[in-house]
Each structure stands twice: as structure tokens, then as C-alpha cells.
Amino acid sequence: MSADPVARAGAVDLLxxxxxxxxxxxxxxxxxxxxxxxxxxxxxxxLAALALxxxxxxxxxxxxxxxxxxxxxxxxxxxxxxxxxxxxPLVDSLxxxxxxxxxxxxxxxxxxxxxxxxVLQAVTRNALADPxxxxxxxxxxxxxxxxxxxxxxxxxxxATGGALAGALxxxxxxxxLLRRTGLDTVRIVLTGVVVGxxxxxxxxxxxxxxxxxxxxxxxxxxxxxxxxxxRWNTVVVCAIVTPLGLLAAWLCSNALDxxxxxxxxxxxxxxxxxxxxxxxxxxxxxxxxxxxxTVGAIGxxxxxxxxxVRFLIGPLHRVLLPYAALAGAVxxxxxxxxxxxxxAPREVPVGVITALLGVPLFLLVLRKRGEL
Amino acid sequence: xxxxxxxxxxxxxxxxxxxxVSADIAPGETVGLLGPNGSxxxxxxxxxxxxxxxxxxxxxxxxxxxxxxxxxxxAHHVAFVEQDSGADSDLRVADVVGxxxxxxxxxxxxxxxxxxxxxxxxxxxxxxxxxxxRSWKSLSGGERQRAHIARGLAQQPYGLLLDEPTxxxxxxxxxxxxxxxxxxxxxxxxxLHDLSLAAxxxxxLLLLHHGHLIASGTPAAVLTV
Numbered sequence: 001m002s003a004d005p006v007a008r009a010g011a012v013d014l015l016x017x018x019x020x021x022x023x024x025x026x027x028x029x030x031x032x033x034x035x036x037x038x039x040x041x042x043x044x045x046x047l048a049a050l051a052l053x054x055x056x057x058x059x060x061x062x063x064x065x066x067x068x069x070x071x072x073x074x075x076x077x078x079x080x081x082x083x084x085x086x087x088x089p090l091v092d093s094l095x096x097x098x099x100x101x102x103x104x105x106x107x108x109x110x111x112x113x114x115x116x117x118x119v120l121q122a123v124t125r126n127a128l129a130d131p132x133x134x135x136x137x138x139x140x141x142x143x144x145x146x147x148x149x150x151x152x153x154x155x156x157x158x159a160t161g162g163a164l165a166g167a168l169x170x171x172x173x174x175x176x177l178l179r180r181t182g183l184d185t186v187r188i189v190l191t192g193v194v195v196g197x198x199x200x201x202x203x204x205x206x207x208x209x210x211x212x213x214x215x216x217x218x219x220x221x222x223x224x225x226x227x228x229x230x231r232w233n234t235v236v237v238c239a240i241v242t243p244l245g246l247l248a249a250w251l252c253s254n255a256l257d258x259x260x261x262x263x264x265x266x267x268x269x270x271x272x273x274x275x276x277x278x279x280x281x282x283x284x285x286x287x288x289x290x291x292x293x294t295v296g297a298i299g300x301x302x303x304x305x306x307x308x309v310r311f312l313i314g315p316l317h318r319v320l321l322p323y324a325a326l327a328g329a330v331x332x333x334x335x336x337x338x339x340x341x342x343x344a345p346r347e348v349p350v351g352v353i354t355a356l357l358g359v360p361l362f363l364l365v366l367r368k369r370g371e372l
Numbered sequence: 373x374x375x376x377x378x379x380x381x382x383x384x385x386x387x388x389x390x391x392x393v394s395a396d397i398a399p400g401e402t403v404g405l406l407g408p409n410g411s412x413x414x415x416x417x418x419x420x421x422x423x424x425x426x427x428x429x430x431x432x433x434x435x436x437x438x439x440x441x442x443x444x445x446x447a448h449h450v451a452f453v454e455q456d457s458g459a460d461s462d463l464r465v466a467d468v469v470g471x472x473x474x475x476x477x478x479x480x481x482x483x484x485x486x487x488x489x490x491x492x493x494x495x496x497x498x499x500x501x502x503x504x505x506r507s508w509k510s511l512s513g514g515e516r517q518r519a520h521i522a523r524g525l526a527q528q529p530y531g532l533l534l535d536e537p538t539x540x541x542x543x544x545x546x547x548x549x550x551x552x553x554x555x556x557x558x559x560x561x562x563x564l565h566d567l568s569l570a571a572x573x574x575x576x577l578l579l580l581h582h583g584h585l586i587a588s589g590t591p592a593a594v595l596t597v
Binding site: 017314 | 442474476486488
């Protein structure tokens with residue numbers, strides 16, 4: 001350590017409050033920047049964005065009915081009002097009404113879940129946190145099952161509205177429990193598990209008591225996660241909520257970095273810890289609720305993607321969050337494509353595939369942390 | 373900056389931890405906070421750093437009550453360095469020190485050249501320049517402690533509040549840290565266990581026992597009570 005202030009040789013001591021107004025020009029600083037250079041990051045981000053665009057385009061073509069690039073271009077041209085020869089109505093509907101919303105929904109939900117996982121792992125200081133930690137997905141499942149099986153509010157809400165109501169109900173319960181105990185990291189995790197277990201039990205109870213065999217099968221399939229229900233109206237909701245959630249989380253990047261060092265250190269950096277945590281929990285709960293309400297419970301995306309991207313890009317949230325969103329989108333687009341073709345013509349719930357990929361990673365992380 | 377505690381009390385679940393403490397630290401003074409484990413040193417430091425709201429009493433910076441100040445406004449005045457919280461972060465050391473720039477950044481922009489220059493100066497001050505690119509996880513306890521101090525310095529604070537910063541440091545770095553703290557013109561309140569360091573480097577000492585301030589004065593006066 002250098003006890004002699006830098007004031008030697010006439011230089012201004014940059015560590016004193018009197019140096020606050022002083023600005024330093026680029027080029028005069030020798031400290032290494034964070035990880036990769038800005039130019040490299042820009043190129044990587046462009047490549048990731050192109051990978052997403054390419055994935056969406058390619059995934060639209062994948063399915064039991066083959067189609068080529070010109071079909072996709074003609075459908076897009078037709079619906080954008082361009083002067084192109086339309087496809088037969090059946091093929092046009094297959095692409096425009098089913099494939100395209102489905103693939104876009106996979107991209108949006110993948111981005112949402114990856115952002116939620118990244119945020120929750122920082123907020124709870126728990127490398128194994130993912131959106132399902134809060135119990136919100138379980139609440140959404142209960143809400144949807146209540147609508148489908150019991151017909152509660154079926155006319156007004158539908159299964160999607162029921163899932164959203166259930167998600168918000170479970171989140172409200174979580175918050176009310178945390179209000180009594182505080183937003184301590186361990187308490188958030190434990191309370192989330194308790195809330196999740198409660199709503200999982202309620203879902204099972206409703207199914208066992210009221211549903212017939214066909215309904216139980218259909219609900220179980222939905223609970224495992226599937227992009228099949230995606231339509232333009234639900235895509236639009238996700239397309240509004242997901243970028244807003246990502247932006248809100250990104251604007252809290254510094255706080256997410258600081259929270260890794262504990263509440264007191266974060267607060268001493270000028271971060272409003274309680275308010276920021278609450279904001280981030282609301283953001284993650286809303287993103288998760290919208291995703292689950294539309295396509296069911298898809299686990300482990302929020303675990304797999306943040307760990308992979310953190311390994312490649314680094315842990316600074318300002319950089320990590322946008323990449324996690326892009327990577328989550330690409331990941332779920334291809335996972336959903338695999339779900340469609342792996343056992344074609346039968347479709348595997350995409351949640352099954354993400355779980356098969358996620359469980360080994362979960363165990364790997366546990367082992368790395370010395371807990372297995 | 374003058375830091376003042378006026379009849380400060382703070383309790384946890386009804387158990388008093390800090391009891392009716394009044395103290396005044398003059399601008400530029402280096403004051404040592406002494407006392408056995410559980411005497412309330414860390415709690416008093418947290419009250420003075422605005423991290424705990426006292427049950428009764430007032431904390432003032434340059435005579436102004438800070439009770440209603442935002443965390444950001446307080447961070448513009450004092451830096452608080454706690455004992456290593458055992459964070460298992462993958463951040464680079466330079467990025468951890470760069471967290472000290474948080475109070476000066478708006479949410480939309482990343483670190484600029486000024487931020488990086490301040491971080492470079494802070495790393496140099498604690499002798500960690502060579503480790504700037506190392507992962508936080510790979511640091512020893514002493515290196516982490518020095519990085520936390522650098523992070524506090526990067527806040528360009530008027531006052532430094534440090535909770536046992538010499539823990540984990542070898543003798544050489546303990547001496548260098550204390551010389552750094554006494555060499556600065558910032559106001560410093562530092563909790564210490566090592567009486568010889570306190571006697572050698574601090575202008576004044578505060579002695580806590582069971583949350584009470586039982587002695588205050590020059591090292592010679594306090595340590596011969």
C-alpha cells in the first residue's frame with residue numbers, strides 16, 4: 001500500500017473528494033477495461049443478434065410439414081401488404097397463425113426466463129436460483145388448473161387469465177410473508193419454496209378431486225410446458241412485457257453487482273437495497289407469470305442460460321443481462337424445435353427437454369460449490 | 373467533514389446494542405474505535421454510516437442530520453468498509469473496486485475514463501494494481517480486505533468508516549494501511565482490536581463496553597484508564 005498521497009509531483013489526488021469535479025480524458029488511463037473491449041463486445045452482440053434472427057427464421061421452417069425459405073418470405077410479404085403471390089390459405093395459416101407466433105413466443109419466453117434467472121441469482125446470492133424459486137410458476141399452474149377443472153371465472157378469464165391471477169396471488173402471498181420477516185436472502189429462498197410447495201399441493205388437490213382422466217392428461221401436458229398454445233395476441237403481450245422487464249433489470253445492473261457483497265456494502269454504495277430488491281422481485285414475478293400463463297411451466301432455462309453466458313461473457317450485469325436475454329431466446333427457440341421433431345409427429349413438452357438439460361447442470365453447479 | 377453522534381441508541385429485538393453514545397469526530401481526524409467483541413463497535417459504525425436507523429439520537433455530517441438522507445446522498449459523504457462478507461463473486465478485482473463509483477453514475481451509463489482513473493489510483497494506493505484483472509474468488513482474505521478498502525477510497529469520500537480493516541492483513545500491510553489512513557486528509561473512524569496499532573496511529577480513541585462509550589480521548593489517556 002502506498003501511504004504517500006498521490007499529490008506528489010504536483011498530481012491531483014484522485015481519491016479525495018476535492019477531485020470529484022475533475023474529468024479524465026480517454027487514453028490517459030492505463031487501467032484495463034472490464035474483460036473484452038467495447039468493439040469486441042459490439043461484434044459479439046451483433047453476432048448474437050444475428051444468431052437469434054437466423055434461429056427464428058430457421059425454426060419457422062422446422063416441423064412435421066416442411067416448407068422452404070420462399071414460402072416464409074411470401075407469407076411475410078402477404079401479411080406486410082407487399083405485392084407477392086400469396087400461398088394457399090392452409091399453408092399461409094400454418095406459417096402465420098401457428099409457426100411464427102410459436103417461434104417468436106419461444107424467443108420471448110426464453111429471453112424472459114434467462115433474465116429472471118440472472119436477476120434472481122444476484123438478488124438471492126444463490127447460484128441455483130431460477131424463476132421457479134419464488135413459487136410464482138406454481139401459483140400460475142394452480143390458477144390455470146382452477147379455471148380448466150373447476151371452471152372458476154372461466155368465462156371471463158380463460159386459462160391464461162387464471163394462470164396470471166394465480167401467479168400474482170402466489171407473489172402477493174410471498175410478499176406478505178416477506179413483509180413479516182424481511183427481505184433477507186435465505187428467507188426469500190425458503191419462503192419461495194414454501195409458497196411453491198403450497199400451490200403445487202393445491203394443484204394436485206384440484207386435479208385429484210375434480211378432474212377426469214382426459215382433463216388431467218391435458219393439464220399435466222400444459223404444466224410441463226409447451227409453445228403450442230402461442231398465438232399472436234399472447235405474443236404481443238410478451239413482446240411488450242419482456243423488453244420492459246429487461247430494461248428495468250438492466251437499469252439496476254450496478255445494484256445487482258453490488259448486492260453480491262451483501263446488504264450493508266450495497267447500501268453503503270448508495271443503492272436503495274430494499275426498494276431495488278422489491279422492484280426486481282416484481283419484475284421477475286411479472287415476467288415469469290406472463291410466460292407461465294401462456295406456455296406453462298418451463299424450468300431450468302433461468303439456470304442453464306445465465307451460467308453459460310456468465311462463463312463466456314463475464315459476470316458484470318450491465319453486459320451479462322442483454323447477452324443472457326439473447327442466449328435465452330436462441331436456446332428456447334432451438335429447444336422448442338427439438339421438442340417438435342424429436343418424436344414427430346408426437347410433440348414432447350419443451351419443459352421435459354429443458355429439464356433433461358438442466359438437471360445435469362444443476363448437479364454440476366452443486367458439485368462445483370462443494371455441496372454434492 | 374465532521375461526524376457527530378448525539379445520544380445515539382440502537383437495539384435489536386429489544387436488546388440494546390448501542391446505548392446513549394455521543395461522540396464528535398473533527399474533520400481530518402483519525403479516531404480508533406475500541407472494545408471487546410459484542411461491545412457495539414460494528415453497530416455504532418453502521419449507525420454512523422446510515423445503514424441502521426437509531427432508535428433515539430442523531431447522526432450529523434457537518435452539523436446536518438442525516439436521518440432522512442437517501443442512501444445515495446450518504447454515499448456521497450462517507451464510505452463504509454465492513455469485514456469481508458464472504459462474497460463468492462466472479463467479478464474482477466477492478467470491477468469490485470469500481471463499485472465504489474456507483475454513487476456517481478447514472479443508471480444509463482457505464483464506467484467512463486474518470487471512473488477508471490479513480491479505480492486505478494485506488495488499486496495503486498492499496499498495492500493491488502497487479503491483481504486488477506484477477507477474479508475476486510481467487511483472492512486471499514488479506515487481498516480482499518485491501519480491495520474493499522480500495523473500493524471505499526474510490527468513493528472519494530469525505531469520511532471513511534472502517535470495521536476492523538486490519539483483520540486478515542499481515543503485519544506489513546497492517547502498518548501500511550494505518551499509515552494510509554493517518555496520511556489522508558479525510559475523516560477516519562476505524563474499529564480496531566490491536567491496541568498497539570490504535571495507540572501508534574490514531575489521534576483519539578473511543579472505548580465501548582456493552583454499548584456504552586466509557587472512555588474517549590488521546591491514546592495515552594484512554595489506554596491508561
